[in-house]
Amino acid sequence: MTKSDAQPLEEITQLRATLDEANYRYYVLDDPTLTDADYDRQFQRLQELETEHPELITPDSPTQRVGAAPAEGFPSVAHAIPMLSLDNAFSREDIHAFAERVAERLECTADDVEFTCEPKLDGAAVSLVYEQGVLVSGATRGDGRTGEGITSNLRTLRSVPLKLRDSNVPALLEVRGEVIMRHAGFEALNERAREAGSKVFANPRNAAAGSLRQLDPRITAKRPLEFHAYQAARLEPDLGDTSHSELMARLATLGFRASSELKVIKGPQAVADYCEQLGEKRDGLGFDIDGVVIKVNDLRHQRELGFVARAPRWAVAFKFPAQEEVTTLNDVEFQ
Numbered sequence: 408m409t410k411s412d413a414q415p416l417e418e419i420t421q422l423r424a425t426l427d428e429a430n431y432r433y434y435v436l437d438d439p440t441l442t443d444a445d446y447d448r449q450f451q452r453l454q455e456l457e458t459e460h461p462e463l464i465t466p467d468s469p470t471q472r473v474g475a476a477p478a479e480g481f482p483s484v485a486h487a488i489p490m491l492s493l494d495n496a497f498s499r500e501d502i503h504a505f506a507e508r509v510a511e512r513l514e515c516t517a518d519d520v521e522f523t524c525e526p527k528l529d530g531a532a533v534s535l536v537y538e539q540g541v542l543v544s545g546a547t548r549g550d551g552r553t554g555e556g557i558t559s560n561l562r563t564l565r566s567v568p569l570k571l572r573d574s575n576v577p578a579l580l581e582v583r584g585e586v587i588m589r590h591a592g593f594e595a596l597n598e599r600a601r602e603a604g605s606k607v608f609a610n611p612r613n614a615a616a617g618s619l620r621q622l623d624p625r626i627t628a629k630r631p632l633e634f635h636a637y638q639a640a641r642l643e644p645d646l647g648d649t650s651h652s653e654l655m656a657r658l659a660t661l662g663f664r665a666s667s668e669l670k671v672i673k674g675p676q677a678v679a680d681y682c683e684q685l686g687e688k689r690d691g692l693g694f695d696i697d698g699v700v701i702k703v704n705d706l707r708h709q710r711e712l713g714f715v716a717r718a719p720r721w722a723v724a725f726k727f728p729a730q731e732e733v734t735t736l737n738d739v740e741f742q
C-alpha cells in the first residue's frame with residue numbers, strides 16, 4: 408500500500424495547490440518557480456491519481472482546463488453591465504479637454520484629478536465571471552451588450568485562474584480584460600500555418616480573436632494567448648476598494664495578470680507625458696498596443712461621472728497613430 412493509496416485526496420490536494428501556484432507565478436508574475444519538467448511530472452501524477460479516483464475530480468483542477476467536446480456553436484451571453492467602448496483623444500489638447508470636462512463635473516481643478524494610465528492592449532476583450540471564487544462563465548465582448556459564451560476556450564488559458572487565489576473570495580466577481588497574442592507567438596503560429604497551408608492571420612488581434620472562437624477547445628489550448636485584466640466590473644460584496652488602482656492590485660492577489668505599466672497620475676500634463684513616454688516604448692513591448700487608457704482613479708468619482716450614450720465620461724483612450732501594417736506578398740491570402 409503506497410502513501411497515495413491511503414489518502415489520495417491529500418496528495419491530490421497538495422499537487423493541485425503546487426500546480427496552481429506554479430501557474431500563477433509563471434503566467435501572472437512572470438517569475439516561474441517550477442521547471443517545465445517538474446511541472447509536467449507533477450501534472451502527470453495528478454492525472455494518474457484522478458484517473459484512479461475519478462470521484463475526486465473537481466472542475467477547478469488544473470487537469471480540467473482543456474475540455475474535449477467541440478461545441479456546435481457558441482451561446483449568446485448578455486453582459487450584466489454593457490462592455491462599452493471608449494471616446495478617443497489624439498493630442499495633448501484632447502487630454503486637457505477631457506481633464507477639464509471631468510474637473511468641471513467634479514467641481515475641482517483639472518490638476519487635482521487623480522487618473523490612472525495603462526497601455527491600451529490591442530487584442531480581444533472578454534469578460535470572466537467567478538461565483539464563490541470559481542470560474543463559471545467567460546464571454547467575448549460581442550457588440551458590448553451581448554457576447555458569445557466561450558467558457559471552455561477561456562479555461563484553456565493558463566493566465567485565466569479556474570479559481571481565485573485569495574482565501575477571502577468575493578461571492579461574485581466579474582473581471583474584464585484583453586486576451587492578447589505576443590508578436591513571437593503570432594509569428595510562430597503563422598509560420599506553422601504557412602507550412603500547413605492553413606489560414607494565416609493578418610495581425611495578433613485577429614489571431615487572438617480567431618483562436619478564442621475555435622469550436623474545439625483543444626485547438627484554443629495550443630494557441631499562445633494571455634489574459635490581461637483591466638477592470639473589476641462587478642464585485643459583491645463590495646470589498647471597499649475605493650480606486651481603480653486598488654482594485655487592480657486586488658485582482659493581482661486574486662490571481663490575475665494586471666498591467667505592470669499602470670500608473671496613478673495627477674493632472675493632464677503628467678498624463679500627456681505618460682502617453683508620450685509609452686509611445687516611445689511601444690515598439691519594444693513585444694505585443695500590440697494602440698494607445699493609453701486614461702481613467703479617473705476614484706471609483707466614487709467614476710460613478711458620479713457615469714456614462715454618455717456609449718462611453719464613460721470618466722475614461723478616454725489616447726490613441727497612437729496607426730502603425731502601417733506591412734503585408735508582404737506571401738502573407739496575403741489569395742482567395
Ligand SMILES: NC(=O)c1cnc(OC2CCCC2)nc1N
Nearest residue numbers: 525526527528585637638700722
Ligand atoms: N484594451 C485595453 O487595454 C483596455 C480596454 N478597456 C479598459 O477599460 C474599460 C473599462 C472601463 C472603461 C473602458 N481598459 C483597458 N486597459
